[in-house]
Amino acid sequence: MIDFTLTPRDEQLVAIAREDASIAQKYARYYDQNHDELEPICLPESEGRPDPFALLREDTEGVSGPLITEALLHLECPDVRLRRDSNRFLGTKIIAYAGTASQIERFGKTLLAIAITEPGAGSDPRAMIGSARFDETSDEWVLNGEKIYCSGFGEAAGAVVMLRGGADENGVRPFVSFIVEKGTPGLLPLGQVDKMGIRGWDTEDFVLQDCRVPASNKLNADFKRTLMVLNGSRSMVSAFGLKIARNLLDMVRDTLFEADDRTRYQRGRHARSALQDRVVALEALHDATELAILHSKWVEERHGVTNERTMVEASMAKSLSGNATRRITQECLDLLGPYALTEESLGEKWFRDARVFDIFEGAGEINRLIVARWLLEYSNKELN
Template sequence: MVDFTLTPRDEELVNLAREDAAISRKYARYYDQHHELLEPVELPEAKERPDPYALLQEDATGTSGPVVTQSLLHLEYPDVRLRRDSNRFLGTKIIAYAGTAEQVERFGHLLLSIAITEPGAGSDPRAMVGSARYDEAADEWVLNGEKIYCSGFGEAAGAVVMLRGAPDEHGVRPFYSFVVEKGSPGLQVIGQVDKMGMRAWDTADFVLQDCRVPSVNKLNADFKRTLMVFNGSRAMVTAFGLKTARNMLEMVHDNLLKDGNAIDYGRGRNGRSAVHDRVIALEAWHDATKLLILHAKWSEQKQGVTDEGTMVEAAMAKAMGGMAARRITQECMDLLGPLALMEEFLAEKWFRDARIFDIFEGAGEINRLIIARWLLDYSSKDLN
């Protein structure tokens, strides 16, 4: 039986995160317009305030558990973070579950992004051409490839990079993952990508040209084991996207209130205006997505991030959430009318921001394929 009641400690931490988001909102437009800048490590206001993520990490007693309560904090995702949080780095998470004791010791403390996408390989990583060759004499791997849209790479110490080795006896090129630290010979950072939305989101490209890394940097993580990290992060980014949608819904509500046109939820459908009906339908989408996120995180907390059930639940949350973020923000643009397009407000920014949540970490179509394969017991070869 799943109980979605928040504990008093959950409430406390969520309120802190909510207040943080309200405080940092005044910086939202600045970082939207200055997307060449990364968010600062800390905004001035952070100094006087406790960090809810750190408090949870230190002691999860009295909460709904470290994973579930963290997702409640993700649901309060701000336009600009009051302080950067290190627990979002997917490469670091891969080290935690796939690294040997030596690798955990060497790399476990580093902020590491994940670099899979290449110019011709996004939704289908199997199309990747980046290569890895073992140099036995030097006991090093020689890496070549171009990696794009790498989240967090501007701030990170490096990335876990997925590449393909030489063909085996069946002509199949295996997938390997390596830790590539900044400063490695042959790693060239291209820089930040200009984006339509989520402009404060650190996203960088880089090139590997005969980049050499010691053999200890090769992880015991093939295609499946590397991509497992998304079982945890899909619901997390969905929570970020849902917050963007909720910002829009709150703006619509404020506007209705201002016009003396507050929604009366007690009225039946026939007694409501079409506008109120639309808002209520959007709120239902929002709430259903939130429950899916919490259910996925509950499953992760119980069964672990590598569990197949967790994988499917995360894909469900992401498929639904990507669509919800798009649909809610789009319809709120309609409901807000001209206000939606005024720079004085953030609606048009949230509308732009929402789009990415149905693209990265598996676009909606890809997450629906994952769900369908599981339901129908098809392999990725059968259904792609």
């Protein structure tokens, strides 16, 4: 029998995270309007408050599972973080499991973003044209290309950058990844991207122009190994999106319903108003998606690693969440009417924020392809 009850410790940590999110909400509009300004390392309100993620890392006693409880905390994601979390840097995570001992020693604690996307290559990295050429005379790699939408790059000390190497005997150009630190000659940051939503989310573009890095900065990780880290982070991003959907659902409840409207659940469909019925359906979609996210983390917890199997679960959670986040926010805005379109409330911001959650960390269609390939036992070449 599956038990969905949270443990007392889970509830305690979630309550702290939920309160953090409500405290931080007063900064939401500011960082939405001032997207060039990085969020501070700590908001003043963080002082004296426990960090739920740090509490979880320090002691996992009594939680449902470290990864499951972490996902529960991500489901409380604030508009603006009360304090920055250096554990979210994907490039640093890649070093942790794909770096050599000396790379881990040199860069294991360095904040590194991950840079794959190029102007003509998002969902399909094979379209990437950024190149890496080995220069034997200097034992250096010479990197050229343009990388866009690099999350966390403003704050980071550099990035793990994926490029294409020279063609092999079959004419195939392999994917190669490098640690590129800021300040390396030839790395030209282009500043924050002016986005429609999640405008406070640190996102930068940069160019590599004959940027030379030592051979020791090359990672010994192929495409699959480098991207395996996304399996873990897809559920995290799914949870962030779903929290935005929940914000709008809460707003609908607070604005349109009486304080205690619980009876509408018991009355049955025929006795509910059309409005109540729509909200109940959206709540059900929200809850089902939340369970898919937690299930993917439960599978990861059981496997102990991110692998092919967890990849499919993470893609299921991500595609469901991207879809639910879009649908719930759109319908809530429809239910709320013109009020939610003004800057008097955060409704319109949440609506803009929601869109990207079906685009980055694998767009919905791409995640559904991953799931379909697994179900139908097709290879990448057979179904793309």
